[in-house]
Amino acid sequence: VIGRTLSTREINSSSETVEVKWLEGTPALALGTTFGLPWPKGKHLGNQTTFLASTDSGEDVSLQSWVTSYWADGSVKWTGHALGSSESIPDGYEIRAVKGAPQRLKRQSMNVVNADDEIIVDTGKLKASFPKSGNVLVSSLSTSSGKVVGQNGKLVLQSQSGAADTGDSSAKAGIDYYQLESQINMTTIDAGASVRTLITIRGDHRIVSSKPTATHDPWVPFTVRFYLYANSDMIRIVHTLIFDGEADKDFITGIGLRFDVPLEGEELYDRHVRIAGVDGGFLSEAIQGTTGLRRDPGKAVRAAQFEGKKTPDITTWDTRVSGRLQWIPTWNDYTLTQLSPDGFTLKKRTKAGQSWVKIPGGTRAGGLAYLGGATTGGLAIGHRDFWKQYPTGIDISNAATDLGQITIWLYSPAGEPMDLRPFHDGLGQDTYAKQLDALEITYEDYEEGYNTPHGISKTSEIFIRPFDSTPSSDELAALTKVVNEPPVLVPDAAYIKQTEAMGTYWDVPNNTTTTQAAQTIETHLNFLNKFYQGQIEQRRWYGFWDYGDFMHTYDTDRHVWRYDVGGYAWDNSELSPNLFFWNYFLRTGRADVYRFAEAHARHTSEVDVYHLGPYNGFGTRHGVQHWADSAKQIRVSTPLYRQVFYYVTGGDERIGELLHDLMDADKTFLTVDPRRKVRQDNGTYVPDPTAIDLDLGIDFSGLAAVWLIEWERRGPRWQEARSKLNATMHGIASLKNGFATGVALYNIYNGEIKPPATDPENRGHVEVSHLSASFGLPEIVAQITQYMGDDLPAAFDQAWLDYCYYYGAGAAEQRARYGSSFGNLSLKQGHSRLTAYAAKRSGNVTLATRAWNEFLNTDGFAPTAPWASVTLSGSRVLAPVDEAAWISTNDVALYGLAAIENLAQVGSAL
Amino acid sequence: VIGRTLSTREINSSSETVEVKWLEGTPALALGTTFGLPWPKGKHLGNQTTFLASTDSGEDVSLQSWVTSYWADGSVKWTGHALGSSESIPDGYEIRAVKGAPQRLKRQSMNVVNADDEIIVDTGKLKASFPKSGNVLVSSLSTSSGKVVGQNGKLVLQSQSGAADTGDSSAKAGIDYYQLESQINMTTIDAGASVRTLITIRGDHRIVSSKPTATHDPWVPFTVRFYLYANSDMIRIVHTLIFDGEADKDFITGIGLRFDVPLEGEELYDRHVRIAGVDGGFLSEAIQGTTGLRRDPGKAVRAAQFEGKKTPDITTWDTRVSGRLQWIPTWNDYTLTQLSPDGFTLKKRTKAGQSWVKIPGGTRAGGLAYLGGATTGGLAIGHRDFWKQYPTGIDISNAATDLGQITIWLYSPAGEPMDLRPFHDGLGQDTYAKQLDALEITYEDYEEGYNTPHGISKTSEIFIRPFDSTPSSDELAALTKVVNEPPVLVPDAAYIKQTEAMGTYWDVPNNTTTTQAAQTIETHLNFLNKFYQGQIEQRRWYGFWDYGDFMHTYDTDRHVWRYDVGGYAWDNSELSPNLFFWNYFLRTGRADVYRFAEAHARHTSEVDVYHLGPYNGFGTRHGVQHWADSAKQIRVSTPLYRQVFYYVTGGDERIGELLHDLMDADKTFLTVDPRRKVRQDNGTYVPDPTAIDLDLGIDFSGLAAVWLIEWERRGPRWQEARSKLNATMHGIASLKNGFATGVALYNIYNGEIKPPATDPENRGHVEVSHLSASFGLPEIVAQITQYMGDDLPAAFDQAWLDYCYYYGAGAAEQRARYGSSFGNLSLKQGHSRLTAYAAKRSGNVTLATRAWNEFLNTDGFAPTAPWASVTLSGSRVLAPVDEAAWISTNDVALYGLAAIENLAQVGSAL
């Protein structure tokens, strides 16, 4: 029986303790944390286990727990946990799984009122109201003492109908401008919150009716998640939008989150602006300054103002100042703008209609601003990775009135209009023949109409924190660090490995690097990680749509990555670097690797994938624009690439939604025929939903990952997922040549597989591609095999083992087994991990040796490669860079994956 | 007789040799250089002297020479010299002044045709045509081989009728956009050019008739100077514009110089774009790339393209590439944008209507671009101090067509519209009483209507260089260095001192630092120079209107300069820091000091001064905006602040024009009454041109400088200048209390002086201000005294010596001499140089000791001051900075001036 549920009796009754530690060391602030933990198969039943937490010094702390994934037997595989905020921050926690039904813990100073029209959450340290309709997401935000410091929190969006395509001013004529705001469609709140409350608001953006501009249909759907923690005065906001416009008509010019900050009753000289600068630096100003004047109000006044404290009573000031406040300008508006990753500018003005005054700026801003008063309190808002996400900005407005505003611009209106049009006009590639010919030279797989951003998305993180009074700049600097590097709790790598809950194809270095040869490989893996981290900075792989990705191939002549050459530019997860970097994190627990992989996961899951429209659920092949290539495939959107991130974060809800949404991705085969350019019958071909061409490598690996993850998560459609997975596995097993068949016919209703159209009688078709196993097929099959255990269809297992054995076995053996050879195959270094898998499963030492030979002595990176970069400067390059001309990302991904998996699976044969 | 002309007989008949050396060491390129040389009084007659040049190794080189200033006796005081370009660059030159009428040297391979409709200049290395009418400044630019690589060179200007004052997109509605181009009004060419030809084109900007936009009157007058040198293939362009718009209606959005670059006949893959990046770095691309492709055209093809050489014949390429060129995108347009001093972005596109593709950018761009072909040749254009002058940009356009363009944006259209409106609305300061009260607190001297940019100007330097074929990137890197640090030739400081041609109130350190006390002062002077150089960078004193200036006063509470506090922000030459820094350069010959003072001279002479309109000839007092303060005075525009720069550069023509233009500055007293806010009779006062109130300190020092410099230059109005100078001197001398009278009545027609209105009988008014002598009065009087020698009115000399003696003499002596004390005076450290002058003149050692006591033990910087800065970082500051909280620019200027002058005048008494 598949998915048999474990009985209570089978659960290990002894309690189990797991340590978690801070990824980057103990943080200065812990304002609520969510993390994930893996558990061994067969140990804990979700409804029979209570998870308890204590600090490393033994103090019990409240813990909210939930299950993010289950073993097939129903025991807990991964859990998510939330800890509230605490004053003293331990270096780590111990999490105990103890037998017993989870008790509904009382909400730890967390009070939630879910009314018809709004939700009110009181964390004990702040109180926030979330209306369920209208344009306002947060109607009121107050401190524990009851000061309302934020109101009317809403999203703002600006767009225009065209872009000035020439330098002529006249090009600006005839452009319509649109001013839009959020409109709520649906609000949900998670059930059973004790330590953490999550409110999810969905909606779209609509024209602001009070400000008549040109009309525009509602567009840019959003999902905004608010995470509130017990005893915490900070709210984490995860903001997602989908671009659903037309690239040639809809040019976004601003994406923002805006809060009103009540300032009534606060003297202008007691109102404070704080804006984060460089490396914890701050601009610290008052709306009406008392420093630097010709007359001195008194040192206490000046010091208080700079420190954000209430100034002494004005009757104590030198009257030469207090009598002349009317002559001291008040600064109503501030703006910080980061239009490049290297520089920001700052300015302020007394009011609209007057010139801005430049404030000296700097290089990279921290992305946080505070507006408030010494007595009225105020609000801080921070935008994670602010300068990396350029063009970004922060506005503080109307600070000299009764109601100020802070606007965080996720896309700054001061930047260029967002231009998502194709970068070329098709170059006359109006037939498949021409497109295929062009593919031969630029490696771009072009087709008109496919180069659309319609449906891509972007997720940003924002943090808001109310204050009873203006905090010190040191406090805000600490907050800025939290905003940019939110503290993460992780268990030890060896523990994760031991649970086997995140694959068995990797191991920690301590278990695998007993030999000098293994140590050398470790050195190489470290080099590759460090090199890519450095390239992000040196090659300025930053920006709203770009940050998190890296490039595909290097141009050794120009000393640049091929950012402008068709299929060689943005990598879009080609050949699974995601899996390499995440597995490298799993086995090392390194913070630098985590942050790199995190940014990569965010980008590749959002920007490289369609979330609505005709290509919904598919991703886009590598290219100059993330969305431009006409190859739309599930190999790019495969949830396998986000799986580790999802579980390690305790089930990041945005990622979780993306994983589940792919359950309908197979329907997109009906609109996107991956074989349209090469099939004989194109022109007459009509897709049959019961017999879609399915690539048993790149398509099956994606679908299988969708299904397994939905199943192990016990998602809403997990039974359908399990059923389809089983059907496809049995189907593949039933093909005479199994995986070597290459392509088969797939029934999108039930997952059934039939032999390919070229071999309806299942006599044995052979079509093996170097790409088939390059998008996570080995990893997902390994996971399925482990997951299903004895329930795995044996013929499927054999089909896979055969594929693993024969890919590198040579033409003679292939012919003997399949009747024909696999042809001239490449990516042998990467495929050595398939050989290693077969070797491990069979215990065949000769095969293990073959695996290492394939890894070390075929293609990819040889042991004799430079394994170093050189620094280039002078006129050959725009700015000094490190170059490793021998590196391509394809090779990096394959080397990294094979190294890790070979060490884990056949390390002793090295 | 004043200004008696020396007879030929009196001229020293022996020849004299002067060495000049490169300021920053021998440069890699010397593409034509102009420099200045001083000569002792009575040595050389302009029409009886020939100047000859040889390299330091003895090789004769052609030299063009002219006289920039004469001693009163008619002998040569300063000369200007031009050297053509040479392949081998010596470490220095020897310039010999030999007796004999200057021979008209044959134009050294420099051929000039001055026709009715155009001027054609052939330097031997390039040929350029300058039409005398129309919108094109340079109609054709060709290499020595005859390749036309530049055409249609013109100025472009964009502006709009309003600025969006709110973030609402709707604010953009209703704005008119204007597209303008240069229109020539007048072209002049210097006479007698042999080594250097200077063409000066004046005009304004007019709506481009072929591109209908809203209408606008012609505006923004310009003067563009083209400097061409024999044997040189580079043209230096000095571009000046005056803002003559209305701040609330005219928002400039782009100021550019654009050249067409013919590309017809060049293959797209042999067309090259080069754009300067960081520290000599370059982007090196072809319009159609052959590198990084899926198929390799051949290594020779790739290497040639990257190196800018013609690729091998296409028939030799791999046909898998040559057969598919139609699929390789061509990049028509490139744009580099520097919107902050810290970061630039780069992008390119295939054509208008398609999205731009981001090219990784960097921090600070070199400001140079090249467009051209391997066989057709091309054009490089560079903009000096590109990133310091942000917002700046470079466009390369239409490079895939037969006619490309390069546009250098002195003000980038990608930046914000230039907003020159007042920064506040007057704050209700609608009476003089209120304005004076406000002055007490913000130190801003406000008055409605005075805060106008109408008439301020800006000068920029651009370099253009044609190439027969695409140069190497190393060549362009060398050119970029020349653009940003144009090589300067200077004589030795000791020689300048010895000639006494630039004042006798400074001396070289070797002559003055024989004591430990003097050495300490040298250390302090060095500290002040280095500190201000560092503050420019750390405080980001950069930008189109700001670069070159520094701030007035520091805010020790906020750890920022008082950029936002009224009169404490931009310094606008307050208390003559110009003289300090230039004198410090004169005595040290240091390159860092020269570059600092050069930028300061450019800024303060242009932006801080009105060049047309009601305030023409006056400058603006220090403030938040360079033009905003209502105190418009000649103390800011005084030519004394540009005198050293003018002579050292061999007579920079833009500076020279500014000096001469001030001859009418005294007429502006009729429209701007400096005493309007304080005079008893305001409201009824009507200025009488024969009896204008003239401050004998701050006004006289400015006018005297105008007149002396016009006289010594033998400018067109030098006799009028000499006459007015004499009249005012005799007038001051005739006042009972001389300079201590403070204010007198001035006749703008003839310079005659009458006693002040409060003392028509000349019984002896006393009105001494700490400011009177703080704007160059000591220095200009010293120059006049030296200049006139025996012709100096003795009573004037005595009046000045009295003032110098009594300012610091104390109340009792003042009363004894003048009948009343001078009151409570400050700036004693600065005034110690007056005491020192009196001491030197009188030989009174006691007085010399008094001078040093005033310098060391009164106000200003004490010897016990910290004389160091501290580095601040963390949350107190926006970004790490060095702070010297004990420093104010007023004190720096006065300390520096007094230190230098005291050392020179009474150094032995220290």
Ligand SMILES: [Ca+2]
């Ligand atoms: Ca991507």
Ligand SMILES: [Ca+2]
């Ligand atoms: Ca200024």
